[in-house]
Structures are given as structure tokens and as C-alpha cells.
Amino acid sequence: MKKIIATLLLLNTFTVIQAQKLETKIPENVDVLISANAENLFKLINVSDIDENAIGKEILKDLNRDYNISKVESQAVVVDENEERNKENEVIKHKVSSVANAGVNVKANAYYFLTKTDSVSYHNFYVELKDRKTFESLLYEREKKKLKTEGNYSYIAGRSSFKIWNDHALLLVNGSMSKSFFSDNKERLEKLKEEGEYNYNFKRRLAREWSKEHGLNIFDKNYSRSIASNSKFQKSKKKNSSATLWVRNYGELMTDIFKSFGNSFYPLYAEGDHNVYGVEEVTANLFFEKEDARVLLDMAVSSDMKKSFKKIYNKRMNRNLVNSFDHDKALAFWSISLNTEETLKQYPELVNKMYGGILPKFQEEIEIVGDLFSLVIDEKAIGELITGDALLVLNDFAKKEIEYTTYEYDKDYKRKEVTKTKEDFVPDFTLMIGSEKEDLLNKFYQIGEKHKAVKIENGVVEFVTKKADLPFGLYSVVKNNVLYLTTSKKGALNIANGTTNFNTKKHNKLVRNNSTVLYVDVNGILKKVPNEWMSKSEKEALHFSTDNMSDAVFRVSRMKGNTISSELKLSTQGTEENTLKLLLKFINSVAK
Amino acid sequence: MNKRLILLFSLISTFLFTSCFEFVEEVSFNKDGSGSAVLTINLSKSKTKLASIMLLDSINGYKVPSKTTIRNKVNEIVYKIKQTKGVHNVKNTLDFNEFIVTVSCDFDNVEALNEVISNFSSKKHIEAIKKNKHFTYNKENKTFTRSHHFDLGKEFQKTKNQDRKVFETATYTSVYRFETPIKSTENNQARISKSKKAIMLHLQAQDIISNKQSIKNKIQLEN
Numbered sequence: 001m002k003k004i005i006a007t008l009l010l011l012n013t014f015t016v017i018q019a020q021k022l023e024t025k026i027p028e029n030v031d032v033l034i035s036a037n038a039e040n041l042f043k044l045i046n047v048s049d050i051d052e053n054a055i056g057k058e059i060l061k062d063l064n065r066d067y068n069i070s071k072v073e074s075q076a077v078v079v080d081e082n083e084e085r086n087k088e089n090e091v092i093k094h095k096v097s098s099v100a101n102a103g104v105n106v107k108a109n110a111y112y113f114l115t116k117t118d119s120v121s122y123h124n125f126y127v128e129l130k131d132r133k134t135f136e137s138l139l140y141e142r143e144k145k146k147l148k149t150e151g152n153y154s155y156i157a158g159r160s161s162f163k164i165w166n167d168h169a170l171l172l173v174n175g176s177m178s179k180s181f182f183s184d185n186k187e188r189l190e191k192l193k194e195e196g197e198y199n200y201n202f203k204r205r206l207a208r209e210w211s212k213e214h215g216l217n218i219f220d221k222n223y224s225r226s227i228a229s230n231s232k233f234q235k236s237k238k239k240n241s242s243a244t245l246w247v248r249n250y251g252e253l254m255t256d257i258f259k260s261f262g263n264s265f266y267p268l269y270a271e272g273d274h275n276v277y278g279v280e281e282v283t284a285n286l287f288f289e290k291e292d293a294r295v296l297l298d299m300a301v302s303s304d305m306k307k308s309f310k311k312i313y314n315k316r317m318n319r320n321l322v323n324s325f326d327h328d329k330a331l332a333f334w335s336i337s338l339n340t341e342e343t344l345k346q347y348p349e350l351v352n353k354m355y356g357g358i359l360p361k362f363q364e365e366i367e368i369v370g371d372l373f374s375l376v377i378d379e380k381a382i383g384e385l386i387t388g389d390a391l392l393v394l395n396d397f398a399k400k401e402i403e404y405t406t407y408e409y410d411k412d413y414k415r416k417e418v419t420k421t422k423e424d425f426v427p428d429f430t431l432m433i434g435s436e437k438e439d440l441l442n443k444f445y446q447i448g449e450k451h452k453a454v455k456i457e458n459g460v461v462e463f464v465t466k467k468a469d470l471p472f473g474l475y476s477v478v479k480n481n482v483l484y485l486t487t488s489k490k491g492a493l494n495i496a497n498g499t500t501n502f503n504t505k506k507h508n509k510l511v512r513n514n515s516t517v518l519y520v521d522v523n524g525i526l527k528k529v530p531n532e533w534m535s536k537s538e539k540e541a542l543h544f545s546t547d548n549m550s551d552a553v554f555r556v557s558r559m560k561g562n563t564i565s566s567e568l569k570l571s572t573q574g575t576e577e578n579t580l581k582l583l584l585k586f587i588n589s590v591a592k
Numbered sequence: 593m594n595k596r597l598i599l600l601f602s603l604i605s606t607f608l609f610t611s612c613f614e615f616v617e618e619v620s621f622n623k624d625g626s627g628s629a630v631l632t633i634n635l636s637k638s639k640t641k642l643a644s645i646m647l648l649d650s651i652n653g654y655k656v657p658s659k660t661t662i663r664n665k666v667n668e669i670v671y672k673i674k675q676t677k678g679v680h681n682v683k684n685t686l687d688f689n690e691f692i693v694t695v696s697c698d699f700d701n702v703e704a705l706n707e708v709i710s711n712f713s714s715k716k717h718i719e720a721i722k723k724n725k726h727f728t729y730n731k732e733n734k735t736f737t738r739s740h741h742f743d744l745g746k747e748f749q750k751t752k753n754q755d756r757k758v759f760e761t762a763t764y765t766s767v768y769r770f771e772t773p774i775k776s777t778e779n780n781q782a783r784i785s786k787s788k789k790a791i792m793l794h795l796q797a798q799d800i801i802s803n804k805q806s807i808k809n810k811i812q813l814e815n
Contacts, residue, residue: 405636405690406614413767413790415618424640 022111022126022169023228025221031253032114033233033246038107041242044288044580047100047107053584054591056099063096063138096138103135104128104170113227115214116256119181120207122214125172132167153219157208162215171219175211177203178260236283238296242580247282250299278305278353288580291550294569304353306562308346313515314558315339317389320480321432324495325393327506331528332394332520335511341383348373387481389434391511395488396428397528400472425529426472430486441478459496460489516556522549537590544589548575548582612637612761615797620769621736625701625729628681635691642691659688666693672711673697678704702727702736717741734813736768743803762797764807772813779809 026033050056100106105128115122129135136154139147143163146156155164162173182189182203193202227233236246247253254277284297301309317337325333348370355366402424408416435441445461448454454476455462461476475492477484486492494500511517523546550571557565576582616632635642648656657665666686674682678700685694699705705727710718724741773788782793791811799805 402640404639405634405692407616407634407765409767409792411786413769413785413792415616415767422637426640 022109022128024223024226025169025218026111026113026126026227027115027218027223028225028227028230030113030115030227031248032112033227033244034112035237035244035246036110037237037242037244038109040240041580042107043240044242044578045584047098049581049584050106051098051100054588055584059099059102060096063099063102096134101131101134102138103131103133105130119178119185120175120210120214121178121260122211123174123176124218127170129165129168129170132165135165135170155212155215157212159204159208162208162211164215164219166220169220171215173211173215175207175214177207180260232281236281236285236298238285238287240287240289241285242288243286245282245284250279250282251277251302278302278309278350288578288583290578291574292569292571293579293583294567297566299564299566301559301562301564303562305350306559308350309564310559311342312338312346313564315388315515316512317391318387318434318481319512320482321389321391321434322508322511323502323504324432324480324482324484324500325391325395325430326502326504327508328503330393330395330507330519330521331397331524333507333517334392334519335514335517336388336390337511337515338388339383340386340388341379343388344377344379344382345374384436385440387434387436389432391432393430393432394427394525395430395491397425398428398488399423400426426487428472428487428491430484430488430491433483433485434481435478435483436481438478438481441483445476445478458493460492462489510553510555513558514555515558516554518554520552522551524551540589544586548572548586613763615762615764617764617766618769619705619727619767621729621771623771625731626699627702628696628698629705630694630696632692632694639689639691646688662686666695669712670695673708676704676708676711679708702729734772734815736770736811736813738766738768738807738809738811740807760798764793764795764797764800766793766807767791768811770811770813772815775812775814777809777811779806781805782809782811 051060096102108128110128111124111126113124113126115124136144136147139156143156143158146158148155148157153164153166155162160174162175164171164173189202189206192206197205232248233246237244278301279299280302281300282297284295287294287296315337317335321335352363352366352370355362400423401421403419403421405417406420408418410416445454445456448461449456453464455464459477459479461478463474463476465474472487473489475486475489477486477492477496479495479498484492484495486495507517507519510519526542526545550573552568552570554568555566557567570579572579572582576585612635614632614634614637616630616634618630618632619627620629621627645656646659650656663686666684670682670684673679673695680698680700682695682697684696685692687693697708706721706725709726710721713721720741724739726738726740728737728739729735767790769790771789774784774791777784777791779793781795782791784791791809793807793809795805795807800807
């Protein structure tokens, strides 16, 4: 089992020459599908790269587990009812020298897919076989004992999974029961229970039996309507992608999952049959390029929520915020840009759609709450106070002298309390919040000054905080329709006087074209953090990063059509041929 | 303003730092074996980090207790000590600006101190403490011994790697004072004062954990 999973995991990171072969055997109505695109993966690496990697070595070690114990072992124990004949066939077992020689065709796409009924969820793994005999010889002894052969296929109904294969393919099925199904059909199911059987065992037995039935039913079946002809899935596979994830309908899937936990856990989801999240199809692709590794995720928003989402997210950040920090020096930043006024206006409708769907009986009540909300809230005024633009920038780490208490002892070892100083690193950051109500904010600070919560000098507001509460000073400036909060007094003064001189080109487009961006200059931060207390492995990871990595960006796009795209991108210095090779190198360096 | 967000950033700076703390144990003995003890845990050197952590909900998977919870816990401990027979005048301080905790008490004899330790231990440990007392004071032989019943190194191996870092720069200091001069000490790391009436042992927690050094000692007093 462990071996199979390891092989499958490996395959999952890989993958389309004969792809179509298996795709015609996967029914079209799957809920989730992951495809490891072998052709694209093996454009990037060779099988030998895996064999020489720590993962490959681990797999090979497992495959060759019996090799050193007993070299004489039957190679192909196919049918257990004919042991005598098998003994005659005993041959010296060959050592597996490459993961490509374990019977599974690693150069063909591998698939994971999820299929559901109201009672059970089936997790299925499908891979191609190229050498059935080798595959069978590498099975565990205890599995071989359970092996059954019917016609041209063999199967093992294991305790936790069902395995079935023929000369060309292997399917692994793992079933998990729905809790709510059991509670809803208690009486009917009680009759199937064997005498004295515990509930847990009964559920496990049913899951096993149903997984077997499901496996026998779908294995090696050519579907006229398969995922090979599912245009949505086919479209979701992007060029050069190493792996593809496709979710038919995310909102429905989540609702189903919550419902399967049963009424007692999620009473809200038990009723109604709704796409609560407003998210429909989700696709994701993984890419390993020369200088970056990326995951690109597209979410399709349902048509009834599309309009609301568009109004909320399709806003560009005010340039005053984007131009208020040095893009070349920033160690990290996080930007959010949404339309507060529209968010408040759309909120009642969204709540109505989400919760009205969950609690259909209370649709009217929920509507009234929404209407009251609109009535009480002045969306425009709030939208002016907080526009919806926010930007948090980590500028630097500053050294700071910190006083602390310790002890000294006199010649009679009498203790004396003394104050010493040490250097500590505190972050220097700036938080910017878009606001068109400068007057109101200023008034607010003036009241603060009256009550001695802040001090105002040269247009800079200084917060009066106890040292123990915050390890740094905090300053604020209201200017250019932006509320600034920063730890740097100098920075605050420069903003107040308009004497900033920032390079503002580098991230301008990135921030303005996306509704959310999280950027981290990995090495920039690592260089600033003292490493004297790091452990050896942490230091190794640090060196690997400074030698190979560059920066990391997570962004969520504005809405295009009915799609919101997000991307996680790790940029490297391009030291290796491609980032998959770099990943293997990284695994080797940490596995040492 | 999102206070939590800012603190997240302040944590990045302090996250990788190990905290430094001092553990100080001071015991003064009278001739009859009674005396007074003060236990101090000083985390002042890490106060910036702790102040930041205190504003979070959890760190490294541990829930961060509130000041009230800590105060209640300390009060609970003090209450338990007060209940011990032979222990009087129990006092404590808790300073959240400097992050220093002290607990002090007077005792009739060292058995009372052993009893205090037993009161905070599991049944299994209580048995071990009986065999391996933390404090013994022999009036006739004029000897004082400091020991403990557990293998610190072994206990330490059970903790998570990540958590062990906390102890990397921690120190342990013990000062024992007597009315009669000290003749000899078995722990060669311990230093006897000029007046010969006090003895100090200052160790790095790392060395105790790795069993390079021990807090155990046998002190012989002059007759």
C-alpha cells in the first residue's frame, strides 16, 4: 500500500503522450479531477533525476525491501489457489534499479478523481501499467494472499482500499462513508448489520464492499461520455502545465461535504441545496518554468453573484497609496483594493443569496435584516471614510536599544538588580488606508490630543503608548486622502512635508491590476534577520534560499468576465535548468 | 487599525530569536535548619518578544495565556504553597512590564520545601522524590545536599525541537547561604564566597540539559 501511494504521489508530480487512453476510462461526471501531466513533466526532468533524488531513493528502497532478505522468491504470485505451481516457478528476484521499472508507466498521465453518491465518496487513482508481472511481484506478501484473478484482471480487496488492474492500467479506490447517510437511513441499514457487529466495523465493511463494487464497475470501462470529451476539463489543462486540478462546482461540492457530516455538525447546511459560495468551476495549473514555479487558479463565479462581485472587486488602488513607499526597498507588502461603498450596498443581497439558500424557511426574515442594514448604514459616507484601499508595507528591520533587568552579585553573593541594554530588531512598517474624510480623521486626532492619547507636532501624530504594550513607536499622518500609520518618525515627517523620494515603478502595475497582492522579498528579509541562533538545518535552508530564490508573490486578479484568477509565484535566480530540478535539489538538501 | 496585523510583523522580527531567561534559586538557612527561599524567573531580556506574543492568540501551536490567566495561575500556585505544612509567609510578585515572577517563603525545615515540590508533582514523581529528595539538610553531619529526581536531559528529549530553542540561552543560578562557614563543595562549578558563608552555582541551561553540568551538589559545613 505504502509503495503504491508513494508511486502514485510521485506520478502525481509528473505526467500526456498516451493520456487520452486513461481519460476515456474516467466518467464525465466526476466532481474533482487531478491530472499529473507526464509529458510536460518529462520535458523538464529525466527519470534518472528522480531515481537519484531522495524521494526516488526512498521509493526504490521500499520496492527493494525484500531483495536483501531473500533473493529467492517467486516473481509472479498471481493466483494463490495454485501455490504448488508457483513454487516451481520460483526465480531470482531482480533488483529494481529505477522507479520507471516498477511496472507502472511513469511516462503516462496519472489521475486522481473524486466521485460521490449520497452515501459514499470514492477517491480514485488511475495509472497506466507497462509491466503487470513486475508490478505484481512487488506487492506485499500479505496483499498477494488476498489477490484474486477473474478473466483478464486481478484485484485485491484490502482493508482500506480496493486495487484492480489488468495488463494496461491500475485503479485504486478508497471509499469514505457519509455520516449523514447513516443517520438518515438507520432503520434500513440496521438490517444489513451482522450479529454483534460494531457500528464502526459495519461502516468500514460497507465502505469496503461498496468500493469493491464501484471499482469493478468502472475499471477499464470505455465511457462514451468521459472526461476526454469534457470540454470544460480539456480547456482547463493549460499548455506546459505539470499538473491540473479541475473542480466541477466548488460551491456545490462544499455544501455536499458539509451536509455529509450530518445535521448535528452543520445544521445550517442540512437544508436547501445551494451553491453557498457563489463559486462554480475551479481550475488550477502548476507550472515549473526556468525562473519561477507557479500555481494559477481560476474561479468561475455564478451568474447571480457575478454582478455583486464585479462591483466590489473591480477597483484600482488610488495612486497616492501605491506611490507612498519605496518599491525597490520594500521587504514585503500586502495590498487590498475593494470598493467599500459597493461592498456595503451588495452585502445584504449577498447575505440573502448565501443564507437564504441555506435556510430557505427564513428567506423573508433574512431579506428584512438585509433591508434594515441598508436603511441604517450610510454606504456612501462609510465608503468615503474607508475607501477600501489598504496597503501594508514592511520597509526594513531597524536596530533598537532595549533596556532589560538582570542581576549582579556582590562578594557575598547578595543579589542586586541592574539595568542593562541590548540590541533588538524591530520592524519598520507603514500601513496606508485610503480615506476621503481627512477632516473627520483630523478631528478625531484632535480629540485624542485633548485626552492625551496622542501628541501632534509638525503634522505628525504620535501615539502615546506604554513601552511594554508595543515594542516600537507609532506615528500617523493624514494626507493625500490617505491615513498613514508608521513606525518611523522620520518617514512620517517626510510624508507630512511631502519630501519623500521613492522609486515607485517596480510594483505599480502589479498592485494596480490586482485586487490583492502579497509580495515577499524572501532574501531581503533573510538578510536582515540575524542568524546566530538558527539551527544547522535552518541555516542550510537559508543558504539554499539566498543562493537560489528571489521573491514570492501571491495575487488575486480583478474580475474578468465571470472569472477571478489568483496566482502564487515563486521566483528563482534561474540557477538550475528549471524550477522542478531546483525543487528536487531542494528536497535533496533538506533530506540530508 | 488592525493591531494583530502589526504584531504579526513585529513577530517576524522576534520569531527567530530565542528567548533568554534567568532562573534564580536563593535559599538562606538558619542554624536549626529553618530558613527562607526565593525563586525568581526573569524574562526581562526577551520582553519585546513577549510583549508581542502576549497580543497574539497562539504561537507555535500553543495558546497564549492572557495576563489574567497567568495571574490566576500564579495565585493558584501560591495558594497551594501556602497550604503546605511548615511553610509560612508566602509572597509573590508578578511584573508584566519586565516579565519577572518571584515567589518567596519561610520554611521550618527543608522537608517542607520537598513537600512543596511533591505537591506539584504526579503520583509517579512523588515516589521518585521520596527516594531522591531535592533538598536535605543534616544537622548532625552539617551537610546540605541539592538534588533532583528526574533526568533533565531525558525529559528534554521528549520536547519538540522547536520548543527546545527556548532554553538555548537560559541560565540557572543558585545561591545558598548558611550561618556557619562552608568547608567543601562536591560540585566543582560552585563558587564559595569570600566570607565562606554563601555558595553560588551559575550554569547555562544548555549544559544542564546536555548533562554536561548538574545542579546537584553536596555542601559540607564546618563544625
